[in-house]
Amino acid sequence: DVQLVESGGALVQPGRSLRLSCTASGFTFGDYAMNWVRQAPGKGLEWVGFIRSKGYGGTTEYAASVKDRFTISRDDSKSIAYLQMNTLKTEDTAVYYCSRMAVAGMRVDYWGQGSLVTVSS
Amino acid sequence: QTVVTQEPSLTVSPGGTVTLTCASSTGAVTSSYYPNWFQQKPGQAPRALIYSTSNKHSWTPARFSGSLLGGKAALTLSGVQPEDEAEYYCLLYYGGAHWVFGGGTKLTVL
Numbered sequence: 741d742v743q744l745v746e747s748g749g750a751l752v753q754p755g756r757s758l759r760l761s762c763t764a765s766g767f768t769f770g771d772y773a774m775n776w777v778r779q780a781p782g783k784g785l786e787w788v789g790f791i792r793s794k795g796y797g798g799t800t801e802y803a804a805s806v807k808d809r810f811t812i813s814r815d816d817s818k819s820i821a822y823l824q825m826n827t828l829k830t831e832d833t834a835v836y837y838c839s840r841m842a843v844a845g846m847r848v849d850y851w852g853q854g855s856l857v858t859v860s861s
Numbered sequence: 862q863t864v865v866t867q868e869p870s871l872t873v874s875p876g877g878t879v880t881l882t883c884a885s886s887t888g889a890v891t892s893s894y895y896p897n898w899f900q901q902k903p904g905q906a907p908r909a910l911i912y913s914t915s916n917k918h919s920w921t922p923a924r925f926s927g928s929l930l931g932g933k934a935a936l937t938l939s940g941v942q943p944e945d946e947a948e949y950y951c952l953l954y955y956g957g958a959h960w961v962f963g964g965g966t967k968l969t970v971l
Contacts, residue, residue: 775960777907785899785907785950787960801959804862837906846895846954847912854906 742766742850744838749855756828760855762821762838769819770794773841775848776812776823778834788836791821796843806832828859863887865953867963872971873941881966882933883951889932890953896934897952898927900945901965907950911936938968946970 748760762774773796776788789802791812800812811824821838835854841847864886873879883896890896898911909918911927914934924940934951951963 777962784948784965785901785952785962787952787962790960801957803959839907845913845916846897847916848897848899848952849909849912849918851906851908 742840744840744850744852746836746838746852746855749836749857751858751860752828753861754828754830754859757824757826758828758857759825760823760836760838760857762823762852764819764821764840767840769814770816773843774812774814774821775839775841776810776821777837777839777851778832779837779854780831780834783834786834788823790841792843825857828857830859833857833859863955863961865951865961865963867949867951867966869964870967870969872969873938875941875943875970877941878937878939879941879968880930881936881938881949881951881968882930883935883953883963884933885953887955890929890934892929894934894953894955896927896929898925898934898936899950899952901948901950902946910949941970943970 743765745763752758773792775790789812791800809827813822837854839851866884895913899907901907910921915927926937928935949966
């Protein structure tokens with residue numbers, strides 16, 4: 741079975757950094773792009789960014805709200821995608837989800853259960 | 862800034878049919894936007910329903926269907942069940958791997 745498990749969420753002060761992990765199992769991780777999506781408390785979903793598979797260059801794209809502060813990377817040998825978040829702001833408080841995407845058909849299918857990041861002093 | 866607009870809320874009776882739409886501030890939504898649809902229930906992660914306009918995942922119930930309707934992406938539920946009460950989100954692709962979610966539609970089954 742395909743599984744995505746996020747970890748690393750925590751309470752962190754504004755201006756600090758945090759790294760989330762998304763550990764995948766049940767599929768060939770290296771064949772898929774990985775998305776990060778967040779949801780602030782009581783709000784809708786917001787696309788954060790994504791990393792292509794190595795077969796498509798392994799490059800990344802980001803939403804304007806996080807560009808230059810957040811970095812997505814991947815370790816295909818460990819089947820893990822990472823979201824490095826720097827210079828955190830209170831408005832980054834959210835549940836962060838990773839999801840799998842197949843470029844063919846731009847199919848977003850499996851999601852993790854989410855990891856809560858709270859940015860507060 | 863690109864805005865994707867959905868109905869904030871809709872109400873449908875059990876067994877009825879309802880259509881949710883997804884509009885883009887940039888103009889008509891076409892298949893090139895690869896619309897995806899997701900269902901989210903309180904306290905749960907989103908669950909994928911539809912990709913690339915009208916394609917269903919293996920777990921998507923037959924009563925859910927996706928289409929393009931009047932320049933918008935659309936999700937139609939036919940024969941609505943009580944368990945379909947949830948928030949529904951569309952996701953559109955704007956090229957360069959940039960995606961934008963709609964604001965969500967809260968569907969009430971009453």
